[in-house]
Amino acid sequence: MKLGAQLLADRPFEHFLVARNRKRSSTKKNLIIGLTLTSMVDMFSLLVIFLLQTFSASPEMLVVGKGVTLPVSTSAVEPKDALVLAVSSEGVFLDQKRVGDVNELLVNPEPLMLALEKFKERWMQSHPTEAFKGEVTLQADRALPSTTISQFMALLPGQSYGSIQLAVISGGGV
Amino acid sequence: MISGSQHGGRRRSLDSEVNLVPFIDLLSMCICFLLMTAVWIQIGTLQVKQSHGTDAAAPAAQSLDLEVKFVNSLSIEGSLKQKNKVFYKFTANGADSQAALEEFRSQLGGALAKAGLNTLAIEQAAKAGAAQRNEMTKTVSDRIATGMITPTTGVDYGQMVGVMDILRNHLIANLGVVPVKNPGGSK
Numbered sequence: 001m002k003l004g005a006q007l008l009a010d011r012p013f014e015h016f017l018v019a020r021n022r023k024r025s026s027t028k029k030n031l032i033i034g035l036t037l038t039s040m041v042d043m044f045s046l047l048v049i050f051l052l053q054t055f056s057a058s059p060e061m062l063v064v065g066k067g068v069t070l071p072v073s074t075s076a077v078e079p080k081d082a083l084v085l086a087v088s089s090e091g092v093f094l095d096q097k098r099v100g101d102v103n104e105l106l107v108n109p110e111p112l113m114l115a116l117e118k119f120k121e122r123w124m125q126s127h128p129t130e131a132f133k134g135e136v137t138l139q140a141d142r143a144l145p146s147t148t149i150s151q152f153m154a155l156l157p158g159q160s161y162g163s164i165q166l167a168v169i170s171g172g173g174v
Numbered sequence: 175m176i177s178g179s180q181h182g183g184r185r186r187s188l189d190s191e192v193n194l195v196p197f198i199d200l201l202s203m204c205i206c207f208l209l210m211t212a213v214w215i216q217i218g219t220l221q222v223k224q225s226h227g228t229d230a231a232a233p234a235a236q237s238l239d240l241e242v243k244f245v246n247s248l249s250i251e252g253s254l255k256q257k258n259k260v261f262y263k264f265t266a267n268g269a270d271s272q273a274a275l276e277e278f279r280s281q282l283g284g285a286l287a288k289a290g291l292n293t294l295a296i297e298q299a300a301k302a303g304a305a306q307r308n309e310m311t312k313t314v315s316d317r318i319a320t321g322m323i324t325p326t327t328g329v330d331y332g333q334m335v336g337v338m339d340i341l342r343n344h345l346i347a348n349l350g351v352v353p354v355k356n357p358g359g360s361k
Binding site for chain 1: 194197198201202204205208209211212214215216217218219220221222244300325326327328329330331332333334335336338339342343351352353354
């Protein structure tokens with residue numbers, strides 16, 4: 001509602017108040033703009049709480065090799081700390097060290113067997129009082145032929161690696 | 175007499191504002207650290223007990239062996255055998271690999287029912303706590319000793335894991351993969 005001259009004409013006190021406000025507003029003021037940080041702090045707090053819930057401090061974190069897309073499973077369990085054999089189209093990697101090409105190793109598995117034996121000897125040297133567990137985690141790309149993977153799995157017991165874990169992505173599934 | 179401590183009666187106003195800048199710095203550091211260490215993809219493992227034919231003695235004389243054979247990526251055959259004699263056989267077909275797996279899941283339920291197992295109880299136990307699940311796993315293992323999967327050319331590893339996942343969800347604990355020797359056409 002605008003205060004018109006006609007309205008103020010017969011009201012001297014209101015006229016005085018309006019004139020005083022106009023005089024005050026005509027003077028220059030120092031502009032201090034306050035930034036409301038409350039909502040930003042709320043957002044940060046929620047973000048921290050969410051990330052803390054998804055935080056995992058488990059030491060057994062599998063490093064998935066390049067070029068390996070793991071299959072999905074709904075019945076996966078926590079991975080154990082074991083030797084990792086990664087099979088992908090780029091090659092076969094044992095503990096992140098390249099052993100050879102997939103087709104070459106299927107024809108001549110000698111390099112893979114020697115590498116597995118070396119790891120087994122190293123383990124037994126560091127665990128002289130324990131029996132060899134023979135645990136190995138097999139990471140394989142989901143697009144590889146199942147027959148190829150089954151052949152690699154058949155090679156492992158020959159070097160006493162009888163406990164095979166297949167690395168998968170938890171969740172989703174059929 | 176005017177007391178010297180009154181300072182002329184003037185009171186200092188209380189500053190009730192909280193300085194949030196250090197708190198925001200702390201939250202920013204926490205967020206940066208947690209974002210860098212966040213695990214967005216949960217990796218698990220499927221235990222495979224043997225990679226070739228089992229020689230394990232059956233825990234009970236009446237136990238069965240489940241054999242799963244891929245005819246191709248769209249057709250999966252399953253058979254329950256008792257002392258190498260076929261007890262029950264089924265085939266799951268689908269328009270694509272996912273449909274074939276879904277059909278296999280539903281056919282497996284029928285096969286387990288034929289073997290005298292309560293599939294509803296198995297499904298409930300699979301989702302229940304560890305104690306109930308372990309008990310039901312033992313019940314299933316007493317009836318179905320092993321689950322052996324035979325891959326074939328043209329079936330990818332992801333589909334084989336899908337079948338293993340279905341068997342695990344039905345609490346068939348002892349899974350194995352039959353090695354295929356010199357498969358024709360393997361790359």
